[in-house]
Amino acid sequence: MLNLLFAVQFSNAEEPESPSEAPVIHKACDFRCSATSHKKPCLFYCNYCCKxxxxxxxxxxxxxxxxxxxxxxxxxxxxxxxx
Structure with missing residues (x-):
């Protein structure tokens, strides 16, 4: 049920209108990458895959x-x- 919540919650995420806007970091990816020592690349790819x-x-x-x-x-x- 929790996984479905993540999928539904982030399915309507908006993209930044210009490259100067900060990328959206989804709460699910923030949690997914919380235990790694390579947080920045983990967040980048997690958000990319989530999108x-x-x-x-x-x-x-x-x-x-x-x-x-x-x-x-x-x-x-x-x-x-x-x-």
């Missing part, structure tokens, strides 16, 4: 299987794109 997939898995690590879009998006090198 595309309209979801963020529960917890601070793992649980990607909850959302196939978030789980199956990979970098050119084949690694996971979403934290």
């Amino acid at each position: 595309k997939c309209l979801c963020v898995p529960s917890g601070t690590y793992g649980h990607k299987e909850e959302y196939p879009c978030y789980n199956n998006w990979h970098t050119k090198e084949g690694g996971p794109k979403c934290p």
Whole structure:
């Protein structure tokens, strides 16, 4: 239920109108990246993935299987794109 809340809550997020505006940091991504020592890149990619997939898995690590879009998006090198 909580995962559905995250997906619904952030599905209507607005994009910044210009590059000078600060990026929107979703509360779900802030929590997802709270336990990492690489907070800045984690937040960047989490927000990027949240914007595309309209979801963020529960917890601070793992649980990607909850959302196939978030789980199956990979970098050119084949690694996971979403934290």
